[in-house]
Amino acid sequence: MNSTLPPLEEIAMIRFITGAGRRHPIAVLVVWLLITVAGFTLGNAVFARMTTTVGTVPGSEAQRGAEALGDAKLAPPVITAVVSGPPASTPAFRTAVEAAVTDLRVIPGVVAVSEPFGPTAPAAPDGRAVVLDVELEHQGDLLANRVADRIRDIGDTAGVTVAVSGGPLTDAEFNEQATSDTRRAEIISAPLLLILLLIVFGSLLAAGMPLLIAMVGVGGTFTALLGLSFVTDVSIYAIQVTTMLAIGLGVDYALLMVSRFREERATVEDFDEALRRATERAGRTIVFSGLTVAVSLASLLVFEDPFLRSIGLAGAAVVVIDMLAAITLLPALLRLFGRRIKPVRRVQGRAVPSPWWHAACSARPCWSRSPSWPGSWCWPCRPPAPAWTPATRSRCRPAARPVNWPTRWPSTSRTWVGRAP
Template sequence: MLATISRAATRRPLTVILVWLLMLLVGFGLGTGVFGRLVDSVPDVPGTESDRAAAYLDRVDTSGESITAVISGTKVSDPALRSQVGRAVADLRTVTGVASVPDPYTTRGLTAGDGRALVIPVTLQGDMKFKDEKKAVDTAADRIRRIDAPEVHVSGGPLLGQQMGGRAQEDVQRAELISLPVVLALLLVVFGGLRAAGLPLLIAVSGVAGAFLALFLFSQVTDISVYAIQITTMLGLGLAVDYALLMVVRFREERRHTDDVLDAVHRTVAGAGRTVLFSGLTVAVSLSGLLVFPSPFLRSMGLAVAAVVVVDMLAAVTLLPALLARFGARIAPAKGKGKGKAVTGSGDAAAAPENALSKGSAEEGRVFARLARFASRRPLAVLAVLVPALLVVALPAAGMRIGIGDARQLPADTEARQMYDALEAHFPPGTGVSPVTVLVRPGAGPDTVPRIRALSDTSDARALPDGSTLVHLRPGGSVDGTAATDLVERVRDVRGNEPVEVTGVAARLVDFRSMLAERAPWAAATVLLGIFALLFAFTGSVLIPLRTILTTLLSLGAALGAVVWVFQDGHLAGLLGADGLGSLSLTAPPLIIAIAFGLAMDYELFILARMRETWLRTGDEHDAVVTGLRRSGRVVSCAALLLAIVFGAFMTGGFSPILQIGLGLTLAVLIDATVVRMLLVPATMALLGKRAWWAPAALRRAHDRFGVSEEAPEPRPQLTGV
């Protein structure tokens, strides 16, 4: 299959390049239209109690969402300010789409006890179209901001979603501006030439453009989360650089053995292209677990990342061969041995060129060979030190809590965060926190509403047109804190068999957590079985997939534990411009787990390819481990470093969910590519010995017959005594 693809790409390289150029233009033209279709309703889970109650209220409740303004920094009793606020309130009441605006001077609770702040809540009409609601919000916010006061901040409701989305996009642009030049500079060091270094970035840009186009098409039929752009940009750039790095390094190695550029391209695709194919499949399978969850957010993220993986993979095995066929003669071959018989091994992690990746074939990967020999000779000692260390770092993950979050997720210079801080400074705790909303339907007992209202010190109730009663219970603490979620659970406990439903932010979080607990085992089973099958198809072993999964879980647990320690517990969070929030954003853990697991498989395949090649050629399990790491270690290290830079650049922003994902993925990549792949892999392979390559006879025959290979199957060493 890959041979056919490479021949087609090299036969008409200009056609292939033009097709991808057209896709590039369409992707950054039409595809960027997805930015206007993104949603921020992360915790929504169709079919849950909170979702059903919210949908019912949308139909029967005439009131809509609301935005909030806080005026502070001066005495609110000042006559000039009071006059301005009065005129602003009168103007707001005339805005189309605004249902009500109370006078903060005559409404209890809207003026701060210290006399230096007041709140102006603006309630919108219900059942408005999106563009009408947005126009009403923007008009009301602009009018409030014209009030002449030291501090005027407007946020909340749909405006908070707009501000978070805008900040997220700013962080993406900043990260791209930082990471792309750094990646290019490092690629120049790696390859020693601009032409070779530019190819990975060209593949990366093509991948991101294709992903934008795919997301735009997905947005026509399903909701796409605002976080999808960040993730596709991070992963699209990182994977494209990984794949192109692997392919170009292998091409330079092949060029060292032949003057025929096309032959070198075909051999590159037949070798390294297979690893790219399997890598793309493993990353896609790792993220397929997100599709098991009914949450539109998680599913949209799964679709988004699957799209970027497929596009990057296609670009690596079609566009890159076409570019190499057209311009590869200008790329210097790797230095080392002279021309000779072309390399035909089935391994995929390329032998590295001179400069950053090699110092000649005689010294190639000497450091990594030493690491492999060290770990192989002392496997128990390596495991005894590293496994407990990784478990200790992973320990905080056992106490992980997830939350929806509030304006504290934004940096201090954003308007939503400044409004939140003003409320915290001048008003009692809990002011402005979204209430727990309880829908008491007709037919409930006469004591139902009083029993529910008794659960909170602050509550109100009003009748709806259909005869239902809407009760608002205001919890202490944050919108998704323990007090709020416990209040949701207490309402559900005391309602008995009465027709009562709970919704609101805290209720959505409770339902989201329940959904995760229910579906997580199925998602894990889907991913692990898929990964096991792919690794078996790649290696022909049943023990290597098990060993790979276990060692990968160690690095993943350590990365997640560090994220919890920083962002949930607050240790060193200030160094990243964030706060300890007491929980992680519910967007972070599922994405860190899914993406990091897929990327770990990426590096595992780079190493296993060379190990398997040596094992099939020599039957020496020790030589397979040492040679495999020697031949692949530099490529894995360079790829991990480049990917860590891409992920690390996303920690230069200030939006906490993106910071959490950036830190988690950066640590996962670095830990996996160093501690796990360079030490734990050779140690565990040494302990397994020849058993590492074992499979039951029936599975071995099946692999020999159906295993993916571009070449005739090589003789397999027969294992005895295992």
């Protein structure tokens, strides 16, 4: 019985999916563009639909505690505001606060409003801050926002600052923080990724493709989370986890395919054949990796904790989106712009990596095949280290005696050797 995997040519699914991107690059590009635009526009509504509480495990101690609190019929939700500024005896300050209290008491759904002034009213020792407690009938967002907006209007008075929190506003603050954190992560990570990819590829076009796949993954993440929020509760913390996965896997998969394409271009003269080999072979690895990660994350669904289920479901959806983008959008981009991407250099008829730190070696390359020196480095041409100085650069030209040095290259038939004097 032959237990070996079928040859690549027999894997029709990979060939069909990657071939669609190669045959119809414009159509594939338009589809993913629409998905990304929808994700960054309509998908932003997901932040308002996410929740900080996704329930408790049935039969758990936490659920019994929540039921006990519900049976106790605790006080209704309360919004608390601290109004600070000039002394409370200032006429303008006192008038603004009292007008707000009057308006709050006539809002439908407001049960009671505390008295901000008086001998029993809570106030700062110096008299420059007062506290307002507003009791609500329910946890509705509309009511809470209306009350909070009216209290914040007190801040229009010169020198007065207002801080409002509590009740349903707490969830809104969590959502706002998650939104700002996600945007900050995207703003910071995008330039850093571009710099690192430029170092790896040495080409703006090749470096931009992994970054583009990462951005498509983030846009698809928002769309997937928005769709999931209509069928189940999605934790607000899922946005950070899924965004991290979208960026990381998008760059990882794109790096794999673009690197494979550059290698194939160095060994295959025909552009179409090099593109087919790269997309099908790298696509097979990407599909296997993506399905493995997606199934692993989906295993969180077996737990009864709603929070873990939320993370597992959202994470699996994001991995599938990144995987599909890598095996459809990347072949389309390589079809359109692949001729401008330089292949890796060739040494002795073989396509080999060209590390950027090799630029100092102006004579023949240090990379060659030498079974007698498995896993060895030419010491001056080893990867960058603090000892890499202009003095060691000059040693690369006349070359030095090779020194055994462990490498991270998996093949023992590829070695670093010194040049003959």
